[in-house]
Structure formats: C-alpha cells, structure tokens
Amino acid sequence: MAAINQPYGQRRSLPVPVxxxxxxxxxxxxxxxxxxxxxxxxxxxxxATSRGFDVQRLQNEQTRIxxxxxxxxxDVAQLTSLPRIQRRAAEIGLGPAETPIYxxxxxxxxxxxxxxxxxxxxxxxxxxxxxxxxxxxxxxxxLGQ
Amino acid sequence: MAxxxxxxxxxWLPAAFLGAFALVILGRLVQLQVxxxxxxxxxxxxxxxADATFYARRGSxxxxxxxxxxxxxxxxxxxxxxxxxxxxxxxGPASQQLASLIRMDAVALRAMVAGxxxxxxxxxxxxxxxxxxxxxxxxxxxxxxxxSKRVTPEGDVGASVLGLTGLDNTGLAGIELSHNxxxxxxPGQAVYERDTTGDPIPFGRSVVEEPQPGQDLVxxxxxxxxxxxxxxxxAAVKEHRAQGGSVIMMDPHTGExxxxxxxxxxxxxxxxxxxxxxxxxxxNRAVTDLYEPGSVMKVVxxxxxIDQGLVTPDTSYVDTGEIRLYDVTIKNWDDxxxxxxxxxxxxQNSINTGAVFMVEKLGQPLFHKYLDAFGFGRTTGIDLxxxxxxxxRKPGDEHLDPPWSPVDLATQSFGQSISVTPIQMxxxxxxxxxxxxxxxxxLVAATIDGRGVRHDIAPTVEGRVIxxxxxxxxxxxxxxxxxxxxxxxxQPRNYTAGGKSGTANVPVASGYDDRQIASxxxxxxxDNPRLIVLVKLDQNQDLLTGRVAAAPVAAAIxxxxxxxxxxxxxxxxxxVRR
Numbered sequence: 001m002a003a004i005n006q007p008y009g010q011r012r013s014l015p016v017p018v019x020x021x022x023x024x025x026x027x028x029x030x031x032x033x034x035x036x037x038x039x040x041x042x043x044x045x046x047x048a049t050s051r052g053f054d055v056q057r058l059q060n061e062q063t064r065i066x067x068x069x070x071x072x073x074x075d076v077a078q079l080t081s082l083p084r085i086q087r088r089a090a091e092i093g094l095g096p097a098e099t100p101i102y103x104x105x106x107x108x109x110x111x112x113x114x115x116x117x118x119x120x121x122x123x124x125x126x127x128x129x130x131x132x133x134x135x136x137x138x139x140x141x142x143l144g145q
Numbered sequence: 146m147a148x149x150x151x152x153x154x155x156x157w158l159p160a161a162f163l164g165a166f167a168l169v170i171l172g173r174l175v176q177l178q179v180x181x182x183x184x185x186x187x188x189x190x191x192x193x194x195a196d197a198t199f200y201a202r203r204g205s206x207x208x209x210x211x212x213x214x215x216x217x218x219x220x221x222x223x224x225x226x227x228x229x230x231x232x233x234x235x236x237g238p239a240s241q242q243l244a245s246l247i248r249m250d251a252v253a254l255r256a257m258v259a260g261x262x263x264x265x266x267x268x269x270x271x272x273x274x275x276x277x278x279x280x281x282x283x284x285x286x287x288x289x290x291x292x293s294k295r296v297t298p299e300g301d302v303g304a305s306v307l308g309l310t311g312l313d314n315t316g317l318a319g320i321e322l323s324h325n326x327x328x329x330x331x332p333g334q335a336v337y338e339r340d341t342t343g344d345p346i347p348f349g350r351s352v353v354e355e356p357q358p359g360q361d362l363v364x365x366x367x368x369x370x371x372x373x374x375x376x377x378x379x380a381a382v383k384e385h386r387a388q389g390g391s392v393i394m395m396d397p398h399t400g401e402x403x404x405x406x407x408x409x410x411x412x413x414x415x416x417x418x419x420x421x422x423x424x425x426x427x428x429n430r431a432v433t434d435l436y437e438p439g440s441v442m443k444v445v446x447x448x449x450x451i452d453q454g455l456v457t458p459d460t461s462y463v464d465t466g467e468i469r470l471y472d473v474t475i476k477n478w479d480d481x482x483x484x485x486x487x488x489x490x491x492x493q494n495s496i497n498t499g500a501v502f503m504v505e506k507l508g509q510p511l512f513h514k515y516l517d518a519f520g521f522g523r524t525t526g527i528d529l530x531x532x533x534x535x536x537x538r539k540p541g542d543e544h545l546d547p548p549w550s551p552v553d554l555a556t557q558s559f560g561q562s563i564s565v566t567p568i569q570m571x572x573x574x575x576x577x578x579x580x581x582x583x584x585x586x587x588l589v590a591a592t593i594d595g596r597g598v599r600h601d602i603a604p605t606v607e608g609r610v611i612x613x614x615x616x617x618x619x620x621x622x623x624x625x626x627x628x629x630x631x632x633x634x635x636q637p638r639n640y641t642a643g644g645k646s647g648t649a650n651v652p653v654a655s656g657y658d659d660r661q662i663a664s665x666x667x668x669x670x671x672d673n674p675r676l677i678v679l680v681k682l683d684q685n686q687d688l689l690t691g692r693v694a695a696a697p698v699a700a701a702i703x704x705x706x707x708x709x710x711x712x713x714x715x716x717x718x719x720x721v722r723r
Contacts, residue, residue, distance in 0.1 A: 052346070064277065066219075067218075067219040067273045068273070070202070070216075070217070070218050070219055070273075071218055071219070071273050071274070073213070073216065074213075074216055074218045074296050074298065077212070077213035077216060077296075077298035078296075078298045080212065080298075081212075081298040081299050081300070082299055082302060082368055082369065082372055083299065083300050083302075100708055102713055102714055104713065
C-alpha cells in the first residue's frame with residue numbers, strides 16, 4: 001500500500017485551468033446554446049398565446065366600445081330630436097310665435113348652427129399655380145414706380 | 146427433410162399472413178393518403194378552420210342640417226340551446242335568470258325551448274347593454290349573436306320618405322330601398338385556424354377582410370319642414386274629410402325636396418306588416434299615384450303658348466261659357482260666361498274655354514312637344530322607387546280605349562285626359578317659374594363615405610323648357626291669380642306669392658264620377674321664388690275646390706316655412722330696421 005507523500009491536513013491545490021477530459025468550455029457553451037434554443041420555441045409559443053389572448057380581448061373591447069359609441073350617438077340623436085325639443089319647449093312655456101316681428105340689423109348675422117365637421121364639405125383645394133413671369137415683371141415695374 | 150419442410154411452413158405461413166396483413170394496411174394507406182387525399186385534407190381544413198362574417202354598419206340617414214333621421218345600433222339576438230335546457234334542474238334557474246334580464250316570463254321562456262334540440266331564438270334585437278349583461282351572467286345554454294336594428298330618433302316624422310328595412314337590414318321601402326346599395330356597405334369576412342374550443346389560434350393562418358361601413362346619406366329634407374308638412378296635411382285631410390293627400394315642398398331652382406308628406410302614409414309607431422292594408426303604405430303616393438291635375442295644367446298651356454309667341458298675358462278673346470268640339474260641349478267649371486277675357490284673366494278665373502283657345506293656337510304636335518319637355522309621361526327620376534310615368538293620351542296610341550280624339554287635346558289643356566304624379570306636376574310648375582329650367586327633383590343632397598368625406602350631389606338640369614322671359618311672365622300672371630285685388634285665403638300673410646288651383650273629378654270607365662281631387666300649387670316670394678309647394682287633397686267629402694280647400698294650406702305652409710328659412714317678409718312694413 002503506497003503511502004501518500006503529503007503532509008496531513010494540507011490540501012492539494014487544483015491545477016488551473018481545470019481541464020476535464022473531453023469537456024471543455026466550447027462544449028459547455030454549445031450545451032447552453034442548445035438549451036436556450038430548445039427553450040426559445042416554448043417561450044415564443046407562450047408569448048404568442050398570451051399576446052393572442054390579449055389581441056382577442058382588445059378586439060372584444062373594441063367591438064364593445066364601437067357598440068357603445070353607436071348607442072351614445074343614437075342617444076344624442078334622441079335627445080336632440082324635434083319631438084323632445086318641442087316637448088321641453090312646451091314644458092318651459094315656449095311656443096310658436098303668432099305674429100313674428102322681423103328685425104333687420106346692419107350687423108353680420110349669428111353664426112350658423114354647428115354641424116359636425118364630418119358632414120361639412122372639405123376645404124377647397126389650394127391653387128399653388130406659379131405666377132407667370134409677365135405678372136411678376138408687371139408687379140416689379142409697379143413697385144419700382 | 147420432413148422436419149425441414151415442416152419448419153419452412155412454420156416460417157412462411159405466418160410470414161405470408163403478416164405479409165398479406167401488411168398489404169391490406171398498405172392498401173388502406175394508399176386509399177386514405179393517395180386516393181382519398183383531397184377529401185380528407187378538405188375535411189381536416191374544415192375542422193381546423195372557421196369563418197366569420199362581420200356585418201358592415203348600415204349608413205345613417207341625416208336631414209339637410211345633419212340631424213339623424215335613421216341610424217343603426219348594435220343589438221343581440223338571444224338563442225337558447227334546447228339540449229342544455231332539457232334537464233329541469235338546469236333550465237329552471239337559467240330561465241329565471243334570463244327572464245329577469247330580457248323581461249319575459251320564465252315559464253313562457255321554457256315553453257319556447259321545450260322539446261327542441263337545437264338553438265332556439267327567444268329574443269330578437271335585445272338592446273346592447275342588456276346583451277352585455279346577459280353575456281356577463283354566463284347563463285348555461287344561452288348564446289348571443291350580434292345583430293343591429295334601425296332607430297328613428299324623430300319618430301314617425303319622414304317615415305314615408307325614409308321607408309324601412311327588413312330583418313336582414315336590407316331596405317324594403319323609401320330611401321332605405323332606393324339607396325340600399327350605398328347604405329348597406331360591404332360585410333367583412335374572416336377565415337382563421339381554430340383550436341379545439343373553436344377560438345382562433347393566435348397568429349395562426351388567417352385571412353381577414355375588414356367590413357366596409359355603408360355610406361351616410363344627407364337628405365335634402367328638413368326635419369322641421371317635414372314635420373310641418375305632415376301636420377298641416379293631416380289637419381287638412383281631417384278638416385275636409387278627405388281620403389288622403391300629399392304635400393311637397395321644393396326649392397324651384399335646384400329641385401331639392403325639402404318636405405314630402407303623404408297621407409295615409411307609413412308610421413313606424415303603428416306599423417303592422419301582417420295587415421295587407423298597411424303594406425300599401427310602403428309606397429309613397431306623391432310619386433306612385435296618378436291623378437288628373439285639373440286647372441293647374443292651364444299654367445303649362447299658357448307657358449307653352451306664350452313661349453311660342455302665340456299669346457301674351459293681355460291677349461283677349463270672348464268667352465261664351467262653352468265650346469262645341471265635334472259632338473262634345475266643353476263648359477267652364479262654374480258654368481259662368483266671362484265675356485271678354487285676357488290670358489291673365491283665364492288663369493285668374495280658371496276658364497276652361499280660355500285654355501282651349503290657347504291650345505288651339507298651339508296645335509296638337511306643339512302642345513304635346515311641350516308636355517314632353519315639361520317631363521309628363523315619364524318618371525322624373527326622383528330617388529324613390531315605384532315612381533309612375535303618367536299617361537298622356539296622344540294620337541296614334543293603339544292601346545287607348547276609347548281612342549284618341551281632338552277633344553282630348555282640348556281637355557288636356559285644362560288638365561283632363563292626362564294623368565300625372567304630384568311630383569311631376571310640381572316639377573313642371575317649378576320649371577315655369579324658376580327661369581324656365583326643368584330640374585330633376587331629388588332627395589339626397591350628399592353622401593358621406595366610410596372615411597367621413599362628404600360628396601355633394603349637384604342639382605341636375607333636365608333641360609330648358611321655356612325662355613327666361615316667358616318664365617317671368619308666368620310668375621307675374623300667377624301672382625295676379627293669388628292677388629285678385631282683395632284679401633284672399635290663397636295669399637300668404639307675409640310674402641308675395643303666385644299659384645294656381647286645380648279641381649278635377651276622378652275618371653272612371655264611363656267618364657267621371659262625383660269624387661274629386663282638389664289641389665293647389667303656390668310659390669313665394671314672386672320676385673325670387675325660394676319655395677314652391679303642392680297641396681293635394683284626395684276625394685274631400687266637403688267637395689270644396691282646390692282654391693278653397695287646398696290653397697289656404699299652401700299659403701300657411703309658405704308663411705311658416707319661409708319664416709323658418711329666414712326669408713324676410715316681402716312687405717317692408719312688417720320689417721323693423723335698426
């Protein structure tokens with residue numbers, strides 16, 4: 001039996017770097033990469049599923065909000081309807097004028113009733129036609145005088 | 146050797162059996178994967194994919210000022226699975242819960258579903274908020290499917306113009322029908338991969354076509370004027386005990402219809418389509434029904450004769466009270482003899498012999514050429530379905546019974562032997578007073594597409610019928626009809642006006658009977674007409690003439706409508722200047 005030629009209690013220092021037979025850093029990195037690559041589809045699937053549910057939830061929310069908007073639009077139309085205005089007018093003692101008096105004043109009239117912008121004609125297209133050289137010349141000549 | 150042979154059999158018999166079995170399997174595989182590949186692939190696709198239709202929002206209908214006349218709101222149709230509700234311990238509480246939400250009797254609800262396996266529709270067009278509450282309650286066996294319904298915030302106002310839609314949201318009458326294509330939009334479609342529960346697989350293969358919402362329509366109708374027209378018509382029908390009638394208000398320069406009332410007409414509040422009489426109400430009588438216009442036609446006769454230079458307002462003739470044509474005697478409507486009369490007097494007193502005097506000067510070909518130019522005998526093209534063309538008796542028409550005779554030409558000059566629609570008559574008189582242009586009457590002023598862009602529809606000029614000078618002359622003559630020199634109910638209180646009455650008996654197979662149609666066409670102000678109105682009363686039992694029964698209604702409408710449209714009174718004394 002061979003005796004260990006080493007003092008008792010003294011630890012043998014490990015060689016640096018540790019070189020395991022056939023198991024170097026590259027192999028470790030490859031294993032980690034392979035592991036991550038294997039996990040990636042799982043993570044991707046999980047995220048996709050989660051996002052998919054979010055999309056569905058948001059689509060439902062959008063549908064609900066659109067429905068609410070249409071309901072509110074109908075409510076506004078109901079509240080501004082002629083029968084309701086006339087009923088309310090009667091309640092507060094207003095009625096059609098029997099003998100209207102027409103007053104003509106030399107001031108601009110009141111602004112017309114507001115119509116939602118979407119129901120108004122679009123702005124007139126801009127005419128960016130370049131000024132002809134003749135007009136430019138005439139203008140320059142007049143300025144010169 | 147015998148042992149070897151026995152051993153060989155022991156090998157090849159199972160081998161042959163297994164081989165045959167393998168061949169059967171192989172054959173089956175070939176059958177499934179090669180021969181029937183297409184069918185199974187299709188079945189798989191059908192199971193893995195689902196499709197859904199997204200209904201496009203039906204466009205709204207607005208009045209000329211942007212007020213909503215008809216719009217669509219989302220609703221839910223509630224279905225109950227008969228299979229799920231078969232067990233009483235499940236259907237009891239579920240029906241109680243559902244009944245409280247949709248305000249139905251739980252017993253009646255269970256009775257609707259009892260004995261049925263499939264999904265049963267128990268409530269249609271449940272309002273959106275209630276549907277959301279039902280969905281949140283997660284009642285067993287209850288399924289909600291989205292739908293939409295039409296709401297009309299103005300109630301019955303304009304119902305006969307707007308029409309209505311069916312359960313499939315397609316137009317059935319009125320503007321809803323005639324402009325169904327624009328209003329309907331295009332439904333969207335989605336095809337997607339689904340999981341075992343039927344839900345779409347996130348980021349799976351899918352084809353989505355977004356729904357294209359329908360266009361909004363901006364009508365030329367003004368809701369206030371429409372309400373006024375309907376109220377005044379109903380009152381007149383009641384007062385004169387008429388069977389019905391029409392009121393049309395139009396801008397004579399553009400052909401825009403500001404109000405179109407018809408009685409009896411469609412009313413949403415009392416609509417019952419199971420009643421056949423009510424189905425009749427889906428048509429708008431102002432464009433579908435024909436009548437003989439009577440003396441209103443004298444305006445057209447006079448316009449043609451003046452335009453041709455054959456007469457002037459002051460051209461005179463002697464009225465003897467009747468004219469003998471072949472074996473027919475044509476008399477004045479009141480059997481009076483007026484003596485020497487001008488053409489203006491002919492219109493003022495509505496003298497039949499005077500109209501015959503003018504048409505004899507014109508002759509048949511020229512008079513009928515003018516009738517064609519004024520748009521009689523063909524549809525005006527107004528955007529309402531079912532418009533009638535009208536009937537003009539003309540020589541050479543073999544379908545006439547009795548055949549055409551020269552007497553027809555004489556009677557046509559004062560509005561008999563010719564059938565027109567109210568909208569045709571109004572368009573023709575508008576052409577007489579607007580400077581001579583026949584405008585196409587229309588109800589849609591603009592469309593608004595899904596992006597909110599407004600597309601205005603320009604007025605359409607059908608053609609020049611008479612000269613501007615003739616038109617000015619006719620305006621002046623018609624003003625004298627309304628203002629004979631003394632106060633008359635025909636006159637609006639605040640505006641100068643011109644007009645002409647018509648009273649015609651209803652034609653029957655043997656001639657005419659005692660029933661009559663009284664009408665009046667009036668415009669104001671005379672110097673620059675802003676509005677022209679036709680009032681027509683069908684078979685008024687009090688037998689009052691158009692001048693007495695219909696004219697005061699037209700005058701009152703003009704007063705109120707022009708006041709509403711901020712047109713200053715013609716009488717400057719009624720204006721206060723500051």
